[in-house]
Amino acid sequence: MAEPEAVQETEIIAEDKIAVATQWQLMWWRFRKHRLAGAGTIVLILFYVVALFADFFAYVDPLESEAQRSLMAPQPIHWFDEGSFKPYVYSLKGTRDPLTFKRVYVPDTSKKIPIRFFGRGDSYRILGFIPWDRHLIAVEGAKASESLFLLGTDMQGRDLWSRLMYGTQTSMMIGLVSVFLSLVLGVVLGGISGYFGGWIDTVIQRIIEILRSIPTIPLWMGLAAALPGDWDIVKIYFAITIIISLIGWTELARVVRGRFISLRQEDFIMAAELLGCSKTRIIFRHMVPSFISHIIAATTLAIPAMIISETSLSFLGLGLRPPAISWGVLLQDAQNIQALVISPWLLIPSLAVIIAVLAFNFMGDGIRDAADPYG
Amino acid sequence: MLAYIVRRFLLAVLTVWAISVLSFMIIHLPPGDYVTSYIASMSASGSAVSEGEALALRDQLGLDKPITIQYLKWVALILQGNFGMAMEWGRPVSDVIGDRLTLTIVISLAAIVFTWALALPIGIYSAVYRYSLLDYIFTFIGFIGLAIPGFMLALIIMYVAFAHFGANVGGLFSADFAEAPWSLAKAWDLTKHLPIPAIVLGISGTAQMIRIMRSNLLDELRKPYVMTARARGLSEYRVIMRYPVRVALNPFVSTIGYLLPYVVSGSIIVSLVLSLPTVGPLLLKALIAQDMFLAGTIVLLLGVMTVIGTFISDLLLMWVDPRIRLGRQ
Secondary structure (H helix, E strand, C coil): CCCCCHHHHHHCCHHHHHHHCCHHHHHHHHHHHCHHHHHHHHHHHHHHHHHHCHHHHCCCCCCCCCHHHCCCCCCCCEEEECCEEEEEEEEEEEEECCCCCCEEEEEEEEEEEEEEEEEEEEEEEECCCEEEEEEEEEECCCCHHHHCCCCCECCCCCEHHHHHHHHHHHHHHHHHHHHHHHHHHHHHHHHHHHHHCHHHHHHHHHHHHHHHCCCHHHHHHHHHHCCCCCCCHHHHHHHHHHHHHHHHHHHHHHHHHHHHHHHHCCHHHHHHHHCCCCHHHHHHHHHHHHHHHHHHHHHHHHHHHHHHHHHHHHHCCCCCCCCCCCHHHHHHCCCCHHHHHHCHHHHHHHHHHHHHHHHHHHHHHHHHHHHCCCC | CHHHHHHHHHHHHHHHHHHHHHHHHHHHCCCCCHHHHHHHHHHHCCCCCCHHHHHHHHHHHCCCCCHHHHHHHHHHHHHCCCCCEECCCCEEHHHHHHHHHHHHHHHHHHHHHHHHHHHHHHHHHHHHCCCCHHHHHHHHHHHHHHHCCHHHHHHHHHHHHHHHHCCCCCCCCCCCCCCCCCCHHHHHHHHHHCHHHHHHHHHHHHHHHHHHHHHHHHHHHCCHHHHHHHHCCCCHHHHHHHCHHHHHHHHHHHCHHHHHHHHHHHHHHHHHHHCCCCHHHHHHHHHHCCCHHHHHHHHHHHHHHHHHHHHHHHHHHHHHCHHHHCCCC
């Protein structure tokens, strides 16, 4: 539909605007009214910005370990120095508690380390090719790896903040890639099932029913454990992605099939058939555009399940393995309840999982409501 | 009605077959055959396996035959109740799994009972008092329940209980009863330990169920027959409980078929965190030690158990829903 010219647009009253709006505009207006969905979308944009530019948000190498800095608590930032805004942290000294022999860290109040935003640190490449050395947070006059521990450190003395940034990258990307694979499987099989019907439909529906009635975690655990131990990170990454995407496609296929079946009986499809359109043209020119919004909603709602699957598998030690970093790998450190009581900050990555999953659910709900013209 | 039962039964059989193929795949995916790794693990633990024994074992499993024959032989052995040996334990798989499978069933059922007991009243309340304060609160809690994976909730509960109350909420039995033979006292001890695993496992299912129940009932409440009932002066309680709730219950019952695999799945990983004596920790150990016979058998038994549960829920659905019982779809 053509956009009305700018001069005319101001004269058109609201109702007329609705009458000439495209389907996408209507959806967008409805989506904007959904506050939670809006909040979810903003949170997700932030997460993906972190995922894309993890090098910028992290301030040290996430793999750099140092036994001398094991299990440090998150470090408070002092925002004001003598009345003006000059954030700094105190330098920390590790000592042994004479009674319990536990390592304790005491701030050395005579040494202030100033913090700079967008300061210089380790060099890296933005998105893999533009070299840069600025980071969101950097310190002045000391090495970041020796002085800055915003979220504390893990058992091996690796900085949790930086690890969380890289973990976000892996986990959010795995969610996207596996949902894409599921989508391909779901749309193709669901589309075939819904469009052709008959015995093909019956077979595909039975396969879906069978897959849905099998408890997934034990099965995927078995498959993941059968991956050869000598594979490198990239191979394991892809294998896990594929294993996870095998869970999600059934729901998507169900949605696509339902849409195909209900659309097949619509008048405009019959009209297209009578006009002699080819099957491909009917499917891609007439049917797909009218249910694509529903697919987007179903896809958005499928991503959190993927993220949780990856986190669960890695948490068990069967998914991604160190040195790869993902939310699940980070949470492996939180498995031991005794360690957790001494260093509760190891549980922080679970907050990231919960927030991301909630945000996806809110956004997906918003899209689903917006896509429903009768809602 | 008979056609419905037969169809469901055939589907269940088909599903069991699919599960058996997948379990067999898991057993055979890792490199090397079972007998070689069995001999290796036996000699590592000090007991040697003689040539003759190894040959007999190979023959029994048909390891020199094509993969389809191997599959058939494996199925034949299982039908005789012979699940093979668990290497790490040096005992038959059925011995090792025994009680743990029962406990897995007990926990899964407890979680489903919890889910129902909570979701039904809350769902009805939320639909009847739509957009009330409590409805919003339940919706919010429901969203959180959906967003927190079971194992994470388990971790958080363990942490809070341990750090603030000094209590260890893991396990299914007190120390006194862990190794004791079954008795009434032990069963009571188990009942006391059940709520936390049941809540952890049930919470996300509960959240889903509340949403399903709420939207189903909302659809029903808008229908003219409800207005008619009100117009004729029925009490509000009867108006709602007599018909709309009954109709809204049907999709609710049918989802139990999906709830069960979900709960069984979740129980595996939650058991690990809460150190429950179910098959979960056993499965993980077996997988890490590449004891594929044990692992494959656990996957198989869990799958079959779920299929039986789903089949029972199908029968239940038939009992609740006259449209199915009377043969109209």
